[in-house]
Amino acid sequence: MISRCFPRTRRNWPAPVKSGACAEATGTRLSSPWALPKVAAAERGAPHVTCHSCFSLSRPEEIMRLSTYFLPTLKETPAEAQIASHRLMLRAGMVRQSASGIYTWLPLGLRVLKNIERIVREEQNAAGAQELLMPTIQSADLWRESGRYDAYGKEMLRITDRHEREMLYGPTNEELITQIFRDNVRSYREMPKILYQIQWKFRDEVRPRFGVMRGREFLMKDCYSFAMDYEGAKKAYEVMFNAYLKTFKRMGLTAIPMAADSGAIGGSLSHEFHILAETGESGVFYDVAYDELAAKDEIDLETLSKLYAVTDEKHDSSAANCPPAERLKEARGIEVGHIFYLGTKYSKAMNAVVPGPGGETVLAEMGCYGIGVSRLMGAIIEAYHDDRGIKWPEAVAPFKVGLINLKAGDATCDKTCEDIYRSLSENGVEVLYDDRDDRAGVKFADMDLIGLPWQLVAGPKGLAVGVVELKNRLSGEKVELSVEAALARLTA
Ligand code: 5CA
Numbered sequence: 001m002i003s004r005c006f007p008r009t010r011r012n013w014p015a016p017v018k019s020g021a022c023a024e025a026t027g028t029r030l031s032s033p034w035a036l037p038k039v040a041a042a043e044r045g046a047p048h049v050t051c052h053s054c055f056s057l058s059r060p061e062e063i064m065r066l067s068t069y070f071l072p073t074l075k076e077t078p079a080e081a082q083i084a085s086h087r088l089m090l091r092a093g094m095v096r097q098s099a100s101g102i103y104t105w106l107p108l109g110l111r112v113l114k115n116i117e118r119i120v121r122e123e124q125n126a127a128g129a130q131e132l133l134m135p136t137i138q139s140a141d142l143w144r145e146s147g148r149y150d151a152y153g154k155e156m157l158r159i160t161d162r163h164e165r166e167m168l169y170g171p172t173n174e175e176l177i178t179q180i181f182r183d184n185v186r187s188y189r190e191m192p193k194i195l196y197q198i199q200w201k202f203r204d205e206v207r208p209r210f211g212v213m214r215g216r217e218f219l220m221k222d223c224y225s226f227a228m229d230y231e232g233a234k235k236a237y238e239v240m241f242n243a244y245l246k247t248f249k250r251m252g253l254t255a256i257p258m259a260a261d262s263g264a265i266g267g268s269l270s271h272e273f274h275i276l277a278e279t280g281e282s283g284v285f286y287d288v289a290y291d292e293l294a295a296k297d298e299i300d301l302e303t304l305s306k307l308y309a310v311t312d313e314k315h316d317s318s319a320a321n322c323p324p325a326e327r328l329k330e331a332r333g334i335e336v337g338h339i340f341y342l343g344t345k346y347s348k349a350m351n352a353v354v355p356g357p358g359g360e361t362v363l364a365e366m367g368c369y370g371i372g373v374s375r376l377m378g379a380i381i382e383a384y385h386d387d388r389g390i391k392w393p394e395a396v397a398p399f400k401v402g403l404i405n406l407k408a409g410d411a412t413c414d415k416t417c418e419d420i421y422r423s424l425s426e427n428g429v430e431v432l433y434d435d436r437d438d439r440a441g442v443k444f445a446d447m448d449l450i451g452l453p454w455q456l457v458a459g460p461k462g463l464a465v466g467v468v469e470l471k472n473r474l475s476g477e478k479v480e481l482s483v484e485a486a487l488a489r490l491t492a
Helices: 041-045 084-091 107-127 141-144 174-184 231-252 289-293 301-306 345-349 371-384 411-426 440-450 460-464 483-491
Strands: 095-099 102-105 137-139 155-159 164-167 193-202 215-228 256-261 269-276 282-287 309-311 328-343 352-355 359-362 367-373 402-407 431-434 454-458 468-472 476-479
Touching: 041 371, 084 095, 084 345, 084 371, 102 107, 107 193, 107 215, 107 231, 137 141, 137 431, 141 164, 141 174, 141 193, 141 345, 174 215, 174 345, 174 367, 174 431, 193 231, 215 231, 231 256, 231 269, 231 367, 256 282, 256 328, 269 282, 269 371, 301 359, 328 345, 328 359, 328 371, 359 411, 367 371, 402 411, 402 440, 411 431, 411 454, 411 460, 411 483, 431 440, 454 483, 468 483, 476 483
Parallel strands: 256 309, 402 431, 402 454
Antiparallel strands: 095 102, 137 164, 155 164, 193 215, 215 367, 256 269, 269 328, 282 309, 282 328, 328 367, 352 359, 454 468, 468 476
């Protein structure tokens, strides 16, 4: 049995104690620096101590401990943040601004971003779209083909490489995907196609604000459909439309599809998906019937097209389908998605043709479909928070459970918490363990701030009579129950 040091890149880095004070636990000799030594069950309850100089781990299991997790929370409200989601993302240690509208995603924030991304990806795949990944840097010449290089204006970040070639950081990808399609799809037999990516975009917004809500660098899911005719394009639009409703619903959001302007992307039919929020940047008008429809899973375009829901640029109280004042709601919305029927705007400009059954050349009928993946995080927080912090819906939460040890260092509390942690992990439940030696008030406040759906609290008093406390962050409901019952509730 020897003591050994682990490489500094290991995950779950424990907080070091004073140099030389390392109470190195015993590990067996390892064949590779990445292998984990087996730790006897009896040793698991041993104190968790490490040393500045050797960075060794006393107990190397993969436990997400708050004492070592990189979670720089803030007590004070940052002055620059004007809306709740921005304030809470900064205070909960999820993001940090690197430059105006450009953010670093810290571990807690990144976990949520990945969850949002996963739901978006699953629903795109389920809708028959295929994922690819295009570069962030594109050639200016490609954009000259569509005529958008000059038309796009100052929002586009233009770059010149060392050979004086003009490049740009993609604000969107219609040109690039049309080129890929044009160069690789050879026959009507390969049609239709729906291709998407989840990739960073850059738009040099005049007024980046509200944190990730209107960033300059942001993560977007952009999807593009190619069909042989208008009917095919309309079908793809409808499929995406329903996929969007499902996607937002899975995140706990009710998104209202609004007839919208197509702006810089172009095309003749377009819907924006809005989450209602007082802090939303867009004004919207809609028929109260949407509130009832929102509860449904599938909504067909036919039903929707009869209802009135528009962004303020399109609002017209004299329109035939505009409801009377008592049925018309005026609100503010956060645009989390935007879909467009493009027709042949890009295929015509870039000669994206497909040979039809009779050998004739057919211009591809296109659509494009965007979701603001990073913006969604702000939108979810706007919908789910209180004055103490975030209240994550389970589907996107960074961890499902926050396990609070009220007396770190107490052998019974430590052992119970670690057993609970292990048991939950083995059942696929993600847990963040607050093992810090700190006041209960601090622990409760931090847990409320970061908003994990469940808080499981173990303290010496409760354990003495065999109970822990389980709190639901969303409802605020608290119950005392046995460890076994708590585990059963959380793994059900
Ligand atoms: N080419 C299409 C999508 S394939 C497109 O670019 N559409 S878009 O301009 O409407 O953007 C799609 C979504 O990205 C928007 O609905 C919004 O949710 C998000 N988005 C747009 N600009 C920003 C921004 N500056 N910061 C954060 N998210 C943004």
